[in-house]
Amino acid sequence: MSRMEKRFPTKINMRRGKVDMTHGSGGRAMAQLIEELFARHFDNELLAQGNDQAMFDAPKGRMVMSVDGHVVSPLFFPGGDIGSLSVHGTINDVAMSGAVPLYLSAGFILEEGFPLEELEKIVVSMARAAKDAGVPVVTGDTKVVERGKGDGVFITTTGIGVVPDGIDISGANVRAGDAILISGHIGDHGVAIMSSRENLAFETEIVSDSAALHGLVADMVAAVPEIHALRDPTRGGLAATLNEIAYQAEVGMKLFEEKIPLRNEVDAACEFLGLDPLYVANEGKLVAFCPAERAERLLEVMRAHPLGADSAIIGEVLKDEMGFVTMETGFGGTRIVDWLAGEQLPRIC
Amino acid sequence: MKYVDEFRDKALAKKLAKQIAEEADQSRQYNLMEFCGGHTHAIFRYGVQDLMPNNVHFVHGPGCPVCVLPIPRIDNAIELAEQGAIVCTYGDMMRVPASGKNSLIKAKAAGSDIRMVYSTMDALKIARDNPEREVVFFAIGFETTTPPTAVAIKVAAAEGLKNFSVFCNHVLTPAAIQHILQSPEVRELGQVHIDGFYGPSHVSSIIGSAPYDYFAEEFQKPVVIAGFEPLDVMQSTLMLIRQINEGRFEVENEYTRVVTPEGNEKAQDLVSEVFELRRAFEWRGLGEVPYSALKIKEEFAEYDAERRFAVSESKGKDVKGCECPAILRGVKKPTDCKLFGTVCTPDNPMGSCMVSSEGSCAAYWSYGRFRLERAKEAAE
Numbered sequence: 265m266s267r268m269e270k271r272f273p274t275k276i277n278m279r280r281g282k283v284d285m286t287h288g289s290g291g292r293a294m295a296q297l298i299e300e301l302f303a304r305h306f307d308n309e310l311l312a313q314g315n316d317q318a319m320f321d322a323p324k325g326r327m328v329m330s331v332d333g334h335v336v337s338p339l340f341f342p343g344g345d346i347g348s349l350s351v352h353g354t355i356n357d358v359a360m361s362g363a364v365p366l367y368l369s370a371g372f373i374l375e376e377g378f379p380l381e382e383l384e385k386i387v388v389s390m391a392r393a394a395k396d397a398g399v400p401v402v403t404g405d406t407k408v409v410e411r412g413k414g415d416g417v418f419i420t421t422t423g424i425g426v427v428p429d430g431i432d433i434s435g436a437n438v439r440a441g442d443a444i445l446i447s448g449h450i451g452d453h454g455v456a457i458m459s460s461r462e463n464l465a466f467e468t469e470i471v472s473d474s475a476a477l478h479g480l481v482a483d484m485v486a487a488v489p490e491i492h493a494l495r496d497p498t499r500g501g502l503a504a505t506l507n508e509i510a511y512q513a514e515v516g517m518k519l520f521e522e523k524i525p526l527r528n529e530v531d532a533a534c535e536f537l538g539l540d541p542l543y544v545a546n547e548g549k550l551v552a553f554c555p556a557e558r559a560e561r562l563l564e565v566m567r568a569h570p571l572g573a574d575s576a577i578i579g580e581v582l583k584d585e586m587g588f589v590t591m592e593t594g595f596g597g598t599r600i601v602d603w604l605a606g607e608q609l610p611r612i613c
Numbered sequence: 614m615k616y617v618d619e620f621r622d623k624a625l626a627k628k629l630a631k632q633i634a635e636e637a638d639q640s641r642q643y644n645l646m647e648f649c650g651g652h653t654h655a656i657f658r659y660g661v662q663d664l665m666p667n668n669v670h671f672v673h674g675p676g677c678p679v680c681v682l683p684i685p686r687i688d689n690a691i692e693l694a695e696q697g698a699i700v701c702t703y704g705d706m707m708r709v710p711a712s713g714k715n716s717l718i719k720a721k722a723a724g725s726d727i728r729m730v731y732s733t734m735d736a737l738k739i740a741r742d743n744p745e746r747e748v749v750f751f752a753i754g755f756e757t758t759t760p761p762t763a764v765a766i767k768v769a770a771a772e773g774l775k776n777f778s779v780f781c782n783h784v785l786t787p788a789a790i791q792h793i794l795q796s797p798e799v800r801e802l803g804q805v806h807i808d809g810f811y812g813p814s815h816v817s818s819i820i821g822s823a824p825y826d827y828f829a830e831e832f833q834k835p836v837v838i839a840g841f842e843p844l845d846v847m848q849s850t851l852m853l854i855r856q857i858n859e860g861r862f863e864v865e866n867e868y869t870r871v872v873t874p875e876g877n878e879k880a881q882d883l884v885s886e887v888f889e890l891r892r893a894f895e896w897r898g899l900g901e902v903p904y905s906a907l908k909i910k911e912e913f914a915e916y917d918a919e920r921r922f923a924v925s926e927s928k929g930k931d932v933k934g935c936e937c938p939a940i941l942r943g944v945k946k947p948t949d950c951k952l953f954g955t956v957c958t959p960d961n962p963m964g965s966c967m968v969s970s971e972g973s974c975a976a977y978w979s980y981g982r983f984r985l986e987r988a989k990e991a992a993e
């Protein structure tokens with residue numbers, strides 16, 4: 265039997281305790297928080313190595329890596345919380361290359377005084393999201409800042425993944441003639457967040473669409489490997505994503521407003537908040553570009569997946585030197601769908 | 614979406630478009646000024662121009678609340694924040710250019726405590742939560758936003774809130790329309806042809822349709838009070854064209870689902886209880902307009918930020934080359950401005966019309982600038 269001295273004579277009181285400066289000091293309190301909270305919930309072999317890094321064999325092929333910082337306010341919202349969001353967000357960024365996501369890292373910045381009970385809820389939610397997605401959090405970091413220097417919890421996650429052979433997905437590959445598809449209703453996440461903001465609370469049944477999309481992506485690239493580009497329309501919404509790609513690929517786009525899936529409740533909430541749903545964030549949707557002749561097949565595959573059941577073909581890519589994204593409005597006129605100017609909804613993810 | 618989609622119906626729009634095309638006399642032009650930014654926004658967002666015959670022209674008026682506020686008033690608001698007050702205002706106001714390339718959002722980044730609120734009640738809450746700080750509500754807008762400000766002042770008075778005040782910039786629509794019609798460009802020089810007006814929708818829900826009777830009669834221009842939905846704009850266009858064709862100049866009400874001749878008398882009473890007319894007020898683009906704005910009555914003086922704090926006489930001027938003043942009067946189009954789309958865009962507005970999506974420059978840039986390119990291509 266080991267004669268190692270027991271490190272922590274008493275357990276952390278998760279129910280009443282609060283984050284204090286010692287939890288980020290590098291001392292025993294920090295080690296205890298890591299052991300009793302993070303390691304306990306994120307539980308996996310690589311994390312259990314107990315080193316400052318996770319060690320694993322490098323897979324063959326092209327690897328992708330992506331990072332995403334999460335500062336959402338409020339921390340808990342209908343349909344999710346900062347924990348699950350920080351897992352989904354990064355998995356999606358990795359998956360939009362067509363890659364299979366493999367591992368995540370998580371960096372926590374905690375504010376002094378933050379209740380450990382809430383932190384545990386966040387970590388549990390994060391661990392569940394990672395487990396459901398099959399993408400473990402294999403390394404992490406915790407820092408504590410003085411009261412007033414943060415806002416509860418900020419979480420930065422990094423993800424790595426590997427792209428299957430024969431897949432070449434990039435915004436730059438988009439060509440005139442491509443069809444534009446979306447995997448479901450737009451604006452749910454942004455409206456769910458707004459509905460739970462303190463100064464704006466309104467009654468709604470809308471929940472965030474926060475979800476990990478790599479399963480959907482795997483089905484899509486397996487059935488239609490000719491996909492040119494994938495992107496998740498998060499901050500800035502569908503409008504920002506389409507403008508980014510139009511700029512990157514030097515093409516124009518035309519959308520059909522009537523084809524864009526939009527829930528009545530989201531439409532109504534946007535109406536009275538003065539928002540345009542095209543600019544409202546999504547956290548569980550993707551936009552796909554593929555040659556027009558493959559669009560019906562891709563749509564079929566997307567609709568067959570639970571996260572793509574409401575998918576639709578919403579527009580087409582055009583040759584346009586100015587790179588305009590235009591839309592035929594439901595009213596019968598035409599307008600530009602421009603980049604978002606200024607900020608529409610701060611701290612949405 | 615119930616109660617809204619009905620006013621955005623494509624089939625009805627097509628039908629109306631056909632009717633307008635049939636009734637519009639091809640031998641003449643129809644220059645119709647929409648006073649309100651709400652109409653400007655609807656016209657661009659839904660592409661209403663695409664459904665109009667080419668002799669029907671929208672002339673964009675000054676009715677965008679953040680567009681007409683002159684630079685010195687924004688300088689004053691920044692000054693109040695720099696003196697240590699928490700300044701609360703509606704979101705669109707944050708990016709409106711002030712003197713010296715400043716704006717509320719830049720002042721906020723530089724350390725002033727400026728907060729975006731959704732309603733006057735948010736501002737009151739901030740005052741309650743910060744009893745040791747002065748909280749100033751930077752009140753802007755036309756008759757529609759005035760009653761909520763009156764309520765805030767009355768609530769503050771009833772609660773005995775000692776740290777809350779209002780920097781009042783509420784302006785009046787009929788005075789501004791009259792001013793435009795009296796301007797030399799319209800009356801004498803004939804630079805601006807205005808054949809009729811779309812009357813404000815939300816504003817008229819408060820003041821009613823009666824206040825427009827005078828200038829329809831005096832200036833012999835038809836007015837149609839129009840809702841802010843695209844079908845409202847189309848229906849009102851048809852009504853204006855009919856009046857013009859028949860030589861009538863009446864005030865007609867398309868927006869009957871909301872607007873009555875006498876308006877919302879309760880709201881009017883509330884406003885007259887708290888506010889009184891200013892002798893004159895400076896509008897961006899229109900200059901000093903007599904009796905065109907409100908100030909807080911003596912009785913509520915302690916809630917008047919202008920009386921409570923030292924507010925200096927700012928001499929701030931519009932950026933050189935900015936055509937906002939002429940655009941607000943309908944004398945120039947956004948595309949006539951050298952700055953439009955070159956150095957002035959919604960991300961970096963030089964003039965007030967490029968800030969809010971109700972401003973004609975921002976609406977044109979954000980929704981309609983492809984037309985400019987298409988026209989260029991067609992010309993080549």
